[in-house]
Amino acid sequence: MNSTTDTESGLSQPRVSVLILTKNEEKNIASCIRSCSWSDDIVVLDSCSEDSTREIAKRFSNVRVIVRPFDTEYLHRNFGLHEIDYRHPWVYICDADERLPVGLIDEMACRILDDDGVAAYQLRYKNMFMGRWLRHATSYPVWIMRLVRPRRVSYEERATNVHPVVDGKLGRLSEHFIHYSFNLGLRRWFEKHNFYSDAEAEELTRVRTTSFLAETRSMLRGELSRRRWMKNTSFRLPFRGRLRWLVDYLLRRGWSDGVAGYTYCRLICLYEDWIWLKAKQLSLPDPDGQPDPVAVVIARRIEAGFTAAADSGNVGKPRPSGFGYLARAILVPKWVLLRELIIQGRVFRGPRGVLEAYFLSGLTLIDAVADYERISDWSIDDGVPPGELLYKPPADTAD
Numbered sequence: 001m002n003s004t005t006d007t008e009s010g011l012s013q014p015r016v017s018v019l020i021l022t023k024n025e026e027k028n029i030a031s032c033i034r035s036c037s038w039s040d041d042i043v044v045l046d047s048c049s050e051d052s053t054r055e056i057a058k059r060f061s062n063v064r065v066i067v068r069p070f071d072t073e074y075l076h077r078n079f080g081l082h083e084i085d086y087r088h089p090w091v092y093i094c095d096a097d098e099r100l101p102v103g104l105i106d107e108m109a110c111r112i113l114d115d116d117g118v119a120a121y122q123l124r125y126k127n128m129f130m131g132r133w134l135r136h137a138t139s140y141p142v143w144i145m146r147l148v149r150p151r152r153v154s155y156e157e158r159a160t161n162v163h164p165v166v167d168g169k170l171g172r173l174s175e176h177f178i179h180y181s182f183n184l185g186l187r188r189w190f191e192k193h194n195f196y197s198d199a200e201a202e203e204l205t206r207v208r209t210t211s212f213l214a215e216t217r218s219m220l221r222g223e224l225s226r227r228r229w230m231k232n233t234s235f236r237l238p239f240r241g242r243l244r245w246l247v248d249y250l251l252r253r254g255w256s257d258g259v260a261g262y263t264y265c266r267l268i269c270l271y272e273d274w275i276w277l278k279a280k281q282l283s284l285p286d287p288d289g290q291p292d293p294v295a296v297v298i299a300r301r302i303e304a305g306f307t308a309a310a311d312s313g314n315v316g317k318p319r320p321s322g323f324g325y326l327a328r329a330i331l332v333p334k335w336v337l338l339r340e341l342i343i344q345g346r347v348f349r350g351p352r353g354v355l356e357a358y359f360l361s362g363l364t365l366i367d368a369v370a371d372y373e374r375i376s377d378w379s380i381d382d383g384v385p386p387g388e389l390l391y392k393p394p395a396d397t398a399d
Contacts, residue, residue, distance in 0.1 A: 014109035016147070017041040017086040018094055021077075023070065025096035026051040027184055033060050035099040037393040041087035045080045053096075074155040074162040081150040091150045097180045098125070101388045104175035108147060111173065119152040119168030120145050125179045126385045130260035133385040137254030137261040139247075143172065160199035178388065186373050187306045190366060193271050194298045201278035208279075239351075241272035241358065259326060263369060266329070270362040274298060277359055280352060294359075301363045309370040329368040337361035 018036045022029060022044055029044070036042055037060070044057045047070035057065050066084065070076050081091070090112050094100075104123070111121065122143040126133045134140070145153070145164045152167040182189055237243060248254045249265040257264070278294045340346050340360050346353035384390060 013038040014090070014105065014112055015088045016090045016092050016108060016112065017043065017088045018092045019080050019084070020044045020057075020094045020096055021047075021080065022049060022053050022057075022096050023047040024049045024051045025053045025184075026056055028096040028180075029053050029056050032094065032096045032098065033057065033063060034393055035391055036092070036094060037062065038105055038391060039092070043080075043084055043086070045076075045084070047076070073160060074157050077155045077162065081148070081153060081155075084150075086150065089149060091148055093146050093148065094177075095179075097183060099178045099180065099390050101175065101178065102391050103389070104173065104177055105391055107173050107175045111171070112147075117169045118171040119149050120164070120166050121147040121171045121173050123147070123173050124176050126176050126388070127179045127181060128385070129182050129264055132257070132260050134254075134257050134260060134264055136252050137248055137257045137264045139252060145170075146177065147173070158203070160196065160203055176385075176388075178385065178390065186369050187302060189267070190298075190302045193267075194274065194295055194302070197271060197274040197278055198295060200275040201282055204275060204279040205282050239355070240276060241269040241355075244272050245269040262326065263329065266362070266365055267369075270359075270365060273355060273359045273362055276355055280355075298363070301366055305366040305370040308367070309374040325368065325372045328372075329365060332368065333361040333364045336364050 016039055018039045018041070020029070020032060020036070020042065023046070025032075026049070033042060033044075040062050042060070042063045044054070044063055044065045046054050046057075046065060046067050048067060054065050054067070057063050068076065068079060080093070090108075092108070108121075111118075123146045124141040124143055126135075127138045127140075128134070145166075148164075148166075149168075153164050155162045155164050245265055245268075248268065249262070254261040254265045274294060281294055337357055337360075340357035341354070344357075346357045349356075
């Protein structure tokens, strides 16, 4: 059977089904479906969205909507691959904040014709932030499995950052997909990573109770074991946030991505601090009488920062310069860091006291980016990387 069809525009459209994973993605889902509308079989696997995600998806004639409560990442993804009947033998896995360029669609149409035993293909992505592609700050290139034969791929049992296990050969595509991970706003990003860091902290706690020597021996079992070993080894490193900053911003030249690169590297550094402190709190023998959970402190600061920005009346003011924003994003956290280390004496409490100081100073970044986002709306300005042409259907397929 032919694995592609041709349209009047000349674009080869691969006979590939599409799986889109969603949770409260009403702002993204229509654009994502249109980006994938070259497929006649699109499945939206929705985790009980509380907005109009499902209603919007059902307007498209080539879309099926399946609802499943989210339990764990590996069970949810395995359900998407193994418990759904697809029209085609290949499935492209997509998140709602991703878009497909024309070049990627053409490449998929060609590669699936070559049946050389490949069970899945990995792709790179271009992450967009502040209207530009973060080429250096995001550890590019990162290879992610997206095009699969569903019966030959499954996800390992793991609390977070699950890895796919492939029964067969693994290939790579040269084209990219585009990832707009911030186009729902920074508040959504902070809230998601507050949630993600809970699972990461539990995984970190588990890893630190296992034998490093045993894990090192298991590294020889294959690529998946090596990747797991590298991830678990990183959990054992002290001051992971500072090390991540050193690698991403300085060694990988995240500074060359400008204001966007600086902000992104600071956000990732902050996320690493959240994981470390949450893991420390989990290790306490008796939580009674301890301070509020780290997750609660973070949630309160997110609420306060974005509420204050919304109430500040900044809408319509001239967009601030990158220098003005950087001054606030750098100087205020540095002052808080010095205050906590020296005046509050956290420097004398050992590594945990130092990390707590960095954590508190990092929380001030929430206020800075919330205010700047409110004024400039840069996080919802998707932008397109130079040289890329996103796929757009000849006509809207929605009913």
